[in-house]
Amino acid sequence: MSFSLLGLSATILKTLADINFTVPTPIQNIAIPAIINKKDVLGIAETGSGKTAGYVLPIIMNLQQRLLLKNRHANVLVLVPTRELAEQVKDVFNIFGKNPLFPIKTLAAYGGVSINPQMMGMQGVNVLVATPGRLLELVSSNAVHLSDIETLVLDEADKMLNLGFKDEMTKVINLLPAMRQNILFSATLSKDVQNINQILLKEPVIIKIETEGESLDLIKQVAYIVSNEKKGPFLRYLINHHEMKQVLVFASSTHQVDAIVNKLRKNNVDARAIHSKKSQGSRTESLAQFKSGKLKVLVATDLMARGIDVIALPFVINYELPRSPKDYIHRIGRTGRAGESGNAISLLSTNELDHFEVIQKKMGKQVEILDSEQILKSAL
Template structure:
């Protein structure tokens, strides 16, 4: 369905046209008309389904006609589980609001970085994207007042609850005005999410986007069985021979991520490591460069298996396997998203063969096997 049919104002449609957005994803088609009417909504949709734009566009549209907010009294609050997601949601808001007639300031706040710059940035902010802990810190420091919030969004509510944010969320809910629009988005409708739904939502519109097929079907998987000493050379050969760009490589540790990235760079492939030992500023810089294709290869631990949100990421390579089959699915799920195919390659040494069989059994998919040593030495 075209965005032209969803009731968005012309100013938003003009921006969508400039950004070459024409057809709405299912979650956007269902959610946008509801949210423009300022109704509550429960949206169940997988990551990569286009849900962020489904609430960003109506919020920006509704704020175009609203009165100017008091300083430090935000009108829209988006709660997210991770710093990475906060930055990504902020980028979506900014990309869709850059040419609006009414200037709308959006700010993302999160822990792990200095609080003072965020306190200053909140001046004049109408839209705030926040992790729960940092929001409470800022409110207690009188840097933000949430008593006049008009729209509350819980994005990836299931992850926030799984990560233990329930107490912080309850504290935040108690400080919000009783009359407001509430939007709850989650990948799953777990019992915990249902409890939050009953607490927050009033006569909500419920939207559940069922995937027509297993999202793993969009991912072309290959497993390269290779001797341990040939794993590094094979990785470099695959990247070069397939002319890969925007490649996300997963390792099992920060130390190994550093080592793999250094080896790739030493062989002329632009690569950088990203993991929890990097500062938040460094991680954001690397993610931005990678997202906008200014960095060819990003080598990561499982820190990013859930955190990175790039709609058309073409390649994921498992240099080392994760311990959990579920983590393997999350890793390769960074590609093959939003109906776009992708490639996931796994480099399997003899010591990893048994574990990879377990992963395939749990995944209920058997991956095509390739002789990595032969591929390498035939080159």
């Protein structure tokens, strides 16, 4: 199916063509017409399935058809769990909202930075993308009014609930008009997500896209047995041996992320860290440099994973395994996206082998496990 058959405007179709978006993803095929027709939507699909454009495109369509009313307050509210995802969603709205006749103003609001510029930027906002805590701060300061919200989007609802935003989300929802369109997207359909669905959505169009198997087929996975003290040298060997120009490395803690970056820099490998203890300015700059290809190695925690969306990212390395198989899939899902192949490498200490067996069973795939000692010996 083509985007031209989904009811989108000529302006949006031209933008899609300009950035070489030719074929909608399965979730976009169903979500776009449903949202244009003002239906409530529940979408369950993995990261990388096209969920963001699946709601951004039809929301822009609906906004542009009614912008002549010139409301003073935002009409669309998108709640997200992280600052990085807020900026990512804002960027997608900006790409497709460019229309000289009906320009759409989008603002991202989140904590960790001064609230004053966000308060001053509220004038004339059509789409507000926000984390729940900062949104409530803006409401309590009378900087934003939610009385005109016609469409609410909960993006990455499972992540928001996992991060403890349930009470804040409930407070926000209670401030909204009763008559509105509700859109809920999530990577998983957990019990908490089901409960919100039952309270929030009215006769929703339900979309469940099974994409894990398809996307994993595009990822070449390999694991190496490496002692903890040799993981640093072996990581540098992999980066140099494969001549990696762009690689995302995952570690389990902010302390470990910083330690990895320090070691890489001492060995003349261009690397930066991104985690919750970094300032927003540092995080934004690191991510921008990595996306543009100016930064070779970005080292991150799992909390940052869903805000990192890089087209055709060639390599992901697990310096340590995550706690859950789902987090492992989310990590390696940063590569092998949008039809492009990718590589996922895991460095396993001996006490991680049993856990890696569990991960392989959960994702239904066997991964080749090699001995790093033999590889290093042959390389010398």
